[in-house]
Amino acid sequence: MTVNDIPLISFFQRILDPLIIMGNLYLCSILYAEPFSGYALVLMVLAFFISSAVYQHVDPYRTWRSGRMLAYSRDIVGGWALTVGILVFIGSASGLSNHFNYALVVTWFVATPFLLLASHLAARKLGSDPANPSEVRSVIIIGANDVGLKFARTIEQHPNLFMQVHGFFDDRTEDRWPSEMQHPMLGNMSDIAGHVREHHIKMIFISQPISAQPRIRKLLDELQDTTASVYFLPDIYVFDLMQARFDNVGGMPVIAICETPFTGFNSMIKRASDIALGVVIQLGLLPVMLAIALAVKFTSPGPVIFRQRRYGLYGEEIIVYKFRSMTVAEDGATVVQATKNDQRVTRVGAFLRRSSLDELPQFINVLQGRMSIVGPRPHAVAHNEQYRKLIKGYMLRHKVKPGITGWAQVNGLRGETETLDKMEARIRYDLDYLRSWSLWLDLWIILRTVKVVLKRDNAH
Numbered sequence: 001m002t003v004n005d006i007p008l009i010s011f012f013q014r015i016l017d018p019l020i021i022m023g024n025l026y027l028c029s030i031l032y033a034e035p036f037s038g039y040a041l042v043l044m045v046l047a048f049f050i051s052s053a054v055y056q057h058v059d060p061y062r063t064w065r066s067g068r069m070l071a072y073s074r075d076i077v078g079g080w081a082l083t084v085g086i087l088v089f090i091g092s093a094s095g096l097s098n099h100f101n102y103a104l105v106v107t108w109f110v111a112t113p114f115l116l117l118a119s120h121l122a123a124r125k126l127g128s129d130p131a132n133p134s135e136v137r138s139v140i141i142i143g144a145n146d147v148g149l150k151f152a153r154t155i156e157q158h159p160n161l162f163m164q165v166h167g168f169f170d171d172r173t174e175d176r177w178p179s180e181m182q183h184p185m186l187g188n189m190s191d192i193a194g195h196v197r198e199h200h201i202k203m204i205f206i207s208q209p210i211s212a213q214p215r216i217r218k219l220l221d222e223l224q225d226t227t228a229s230v231y232f233l234p235d236i237y238v239f240d241l242m243q244a245r246f247d248n249v250g251g252m253p254v255i256a257i258c259e260t261p262f263t264g265f266n267s268m269i270k271r272a273s274d275i276a277l278g279v280v281i282q283l284g285l286l287p288v289m290l291a292i293a294l295a296v297k298f299t300s301p302g303p304v305i306f307r308q309r310r311y312g313l314y315g316e317e318i319i320v321y322k323f324r325s326m327t328v329a330e331d332g333a334t335v336v337q338a339t340k341n342d343q344r345v346t347r348v349g350a351f352l353r354r355s356s357l358d359e360l361p362q363f364i365n366v367l368q369g370r371m372s373i374v375g376p377r378p379h380a381v382a383h384n385e386q387y388r389k390l391i392k393g394y395m396l397r398h399k400v401k402p403g404i405t406g407w408a409q410v411n412g413l414r415g416e417t418e419t420l421d422k423m424e425a426r427i428r429y430d431l432d433y434l435r436s437w438s439l440w441l442d443l444w445i446i447l448r449t450v451k452v453v454l455k456r457d458n459a460h
Helices: 007-031 038-058 061-066 069-094 102-126 146-157 189-199 210-223 265-299 347-355 362-368 381-387 394-399 420-436 439-455
Strands: 137-142 163-169 185-187 203-206 229-232 245-249 252-258 305-311 317-323 372-374 403-405
Touching (some): 007 038, 007 102, 038 069, 069 102, 137 146, 137 189, 146 163, 146 245, 146 252, 163 189, 185 189, 189 210, 203 210, 210 252, 265 317, 265 347, 265 362, 265 372, 265 439, 305 381, 362 372, 362 403, 372 439, 381 394, 394 420, 403 439
Parallel strands (some): 137 203, 372 403
Antiparallel strands (some): 229 252, 245 252
């Protein structure tokens, strides 16, 4: 979970804003009694991608978060003006503008920013008092000092941030705690990791002086066994950063040092590519999946689909689907990985596992939003609990949705990981994927996956 990923803001960034822009063009077509032609559809698509890119850079939601509504209005109007300028240039250069009613386009240009502002302001008013506790992110602050206290007050003054401060952690004795503290002291720094795990804390803000560097390093090592997002309030020095970036909460600067790559525009691109590819692949492989289902059903007793608990985004349990390939359906506290010549694997299952066809039902998980096409492969819950204690940074792989294929799998780490060294290597690739993600890397992994599957290596 990120500072940017406030539910209301995220809803506008990813869904409602593009719908307003495109829907307004359609309404203008109706108003002027113009048929909605293929040219209008092209304009709609161009407006969607150009406005998304422009607002990603202008970031009007920065001023939304800080409560500066005049500046926010300026950013919305300015961003749309830039979008209009780009559309006019493309339309003039390509001749696309010759196919539109001039009055219709001008009406669309003028009305859109006012519709955006009106919808945002209405939603801000409705969302100023969060009614759904599940949407509120839990926060702890490390360091009961002036900066930490000011940050806690800032969160309390901005309910639209959808955050709730649980309290502070500090190693200082009680006589050195600030008298104006309005939140409880929950413990010292050695208690933080356990508290985060026990109470499922989503966000951690560290307000510590430079002299606390050794303690902070130790804390960051302990927090790698959690899925909490970690931010610094004061100056920081170099750590093993993951998607580090500057951000702000209510106008106060923070620095993300351990964050998911899928925020803002990246999140929209990732989800859109998953849906587009998932639908195409599901439709194309539907006959194959039906044939596999029949083969599994009639060659061995048991269900066609094997449902197994896995850890998904932020370490929350999800149900992952596979074609059943074994005579057992293990999902308990102990799960034995399949090995070469495993007697539990059925005859049809052996073929499915070698060809990775047993994974095809996971495209349903992708369309459900539980998984992504590319990402760290999900492990059985029992394996997660085993390896999170043995491998530093293991749980960081859950800061993104698990994938059907991943960077580790196309680099020779597909299938059984019978030694700790192999699992450590897989985790290194998973974390490298988080640090260097791009849409092109996803496409490259998908292409390489096809080659790996055709070679049928390492799958038992």
